[in-house]
Amino acid sequence: MAKWLDDAIFYEIYPQSFMDTNGDGIGDFQGIISKLDYIKELGCNALWINPCFVSPFGDAGYDVADYCKIAPRYGTNEDAKQLFEEVHKRGMHILLDLVPGHTSIEHPWFQASMKAERNEYSDRYIWTDSVWEVPENQGSLRGVSERDGSCILNFFIFQPALNYGYYERNRPWQMSPEDEGPKATLEAMKEVMRFWLNMGCDGFRVDMAGSLVKNDPEGKGTIALWQKVRSFLEEEFPDAAMVSEWGEPDKSLQGGFHMDFLLHFGPSHYNDLFRCEFPYFNKTGKGDIAAFVEKYLENYEKSEKKGLICIPSGNHDMDRLARTLDTEEQKVAFAFLLSMPGAPFIYYGDEIGMRHVEGLVSVEGAYSRTGARSPMQWNDEENAGFSTASKEKLYIKQDETADRPTAEKQMADGDSVYHEIKKLIQVRQAHKALKSKGEIEFVYVEKDAYPFAYVRSMEEEKILVVLNPSGQEASFACDLELGEVIYSFGGEAKKEDGKVVAPACSATFIRVS
Numbered sequence: 001m002a003k004w005l006d007d008a009i010f011y012e013i014y015p016q017s018f019m020d021t022n023g024d025g026i027g028d029f030q031g032i033i034s035k036l037d038y039i040k041e042l043g044c045n046a047l048w049i050n051p052c053f054v055s056p057f058g059d060a061g062y063d064v065a066d067y068c069k070i071a072p073r074y075g076t077n078e079d080a081k082q083l084f085e086e087v088h089k090r091g092m093h094i095l096l097d098l099v100p101g102h103t104s105i106e107h108p109w110f111q112a113s114m115k116a117e118r119n120e121y122s123d124r125y126i127w128t129d130s131v132w133e134v135p136e137n138q139g140s141l142r143g144v145s146e147r148d149g150s151c152i153l154n155f156f157i158f159q160p161a162l163n164y165g166y167y168e169r170n171r172p173w174q175m176s177p178e179d180e181g182p183k184a185t186l187e188a189m190k191e192v193m194r195f196w197l198n199m200g201c202d203g204f205r206v207d208m209a210g211s212l213v214k215n216d217p218e219g220k221g222t223i224a225l226w227q228k229v230r231s232f233l234e235e236e237f238p239d240a241a242m243v244s245e246w247g248e249p250d251k252s253l254q255g256g257f258h259m260d261f262l263l264h265f266g267p268s269h270y271n272d273l274f275r276c277e278f279p280y281f282n283k284t285g286k287g288d289i290a291a292f293v294e295k296y297l298e299n300y301e302k303s304e305k306k307g308l309i310c311i312p313s314g315n316h317d318m319d320r321l322a323r324t325l326d327t328e329e330q331k332v333a334f335a336f337l338l339s340m341p342g343a344p345f346i347y348y349g350d351e352i353g354m355r356h357v358e359g360l361v362s363v364e365g366a367y368s369r370t371g372a373r374s375p376m377q378w379n380d381e382e383n384a385g386f387s388t389a390s391k392e393k394l395y396i397k398q399d400e401t402a403d404r405p406t407a408e409k410q411m412a413d414g415d416s417v418y419h420e421i422k423k424l425i426q427v428r429q430a431h432k433a434l435k436s437k438g439e440i441e442f443v444y445v446e447k448d449a450y451p452f453a454y455v456r457s458m459e460e461e462k463i464l465v466v467l468n469p470s471g472q473e474a475s476f477a478c479d480l481e482l483g484e485v486i487y488s489f490g491g492e493a494k495k496e497d498g499k500v501v502a503p504a505c506s507a508t509f510i511r512v513s
Ligand code: NOJ
Pocket: 059, 062, 099, 155, 207, 208, 245, 316, 317
């Protein structure tokens, strides 16, 4: 049962921007292979790669036109196979990004579905009975097909929703998940999963996993659908790992996912931590963590204290961490990210403090996300060692500031964010209480206050984590007996007169009994 997930530390690769080996200005699979040792050296043992399949790239590949073929700009299916092998040779694992909710309009299924004459794909997407019927509260694509109908959209205008049926139905064209069309869609998606798992990938990060069955306010239809996928995986690929972009772990874990992402949108309060006017992990000391913890605990309880909620450092959809946090603040933030339950996810470049590139024109449907997707900065060579293409041909403009961080510089500097993360990963991996499945109990969380403390535990091991991102010393009353300090940054938190006192901008992990 995907045991490897228990101590997985993920590195997210946005393939366009990681490493280009053929000089076209866009990253590729051989580039990823060439940097596997770098990722392993950092301590990450698992990868998540954003969609790398044939696509017109209107939404950076989240608009798939052929689920079973690697986009030529990244290489071939043979390269993918080689990547899986090279990953496994190093004792690592790899998740591909499955986009089951929608395709590109260029997908042959959609092209066939637009035809007036009924065919195998007529019900693969959700169509109203007439182009004059515009579905309520949902975007639709109209007037482009020979077929008379409006097609429901999932995201951008070129991403029609695949048909998994409706949980509550009030129009004749809304099918049940048990109807033939929706059942065939699910079978087709299982076939896609089978294809890549057979080739050697270890599982999937699933895009918009909670949105497949429509009109499903409590998620019951979508949970039932994923349970079918779970049975299929159990039978054919019991070690396949499934991580959902859902944001409701009580539902996704019921659906058979192993872990769920904490989302930066919706009610999670994730942005209170790192990305708002006064982030908690910032020295001003004006942030609040209480609302985040309240929501986190709600989900933790609802998912039977499994705590399998993955908190990413960032991803291709949000601003770079370094946009709001300075170097020291980033280090304290990583002490948090690498000591919480659930698998940590480090977004490529965050380990070297890559900055958000400002003022860019949107590339491949990224809009405000573009600045977080700029090419990796490896060294001081041309294009920071990312590509030999001329600067104008790079996928996205790089950070051009003279002091831009690079992997090489960070690795050479013992005080860098890179080395702090590396140290934190080693500490996490050496203590089972700190790993994904260790329990968590919050011991000091107050509205608008610092520090923030929790105990992670597994069997007899208990570790108190004290985080004080603020620029002022901060303390809290504590009756725990403090033991050995196993990690600290910015000075150690100490017990004085019944209080734990944490230095300004510090993180301490201490054994407690
Ligand atoms: C979530 C992905 O992370 C995002 O990049 C994409 O645009 C949407 N889903 C649509 O697939």
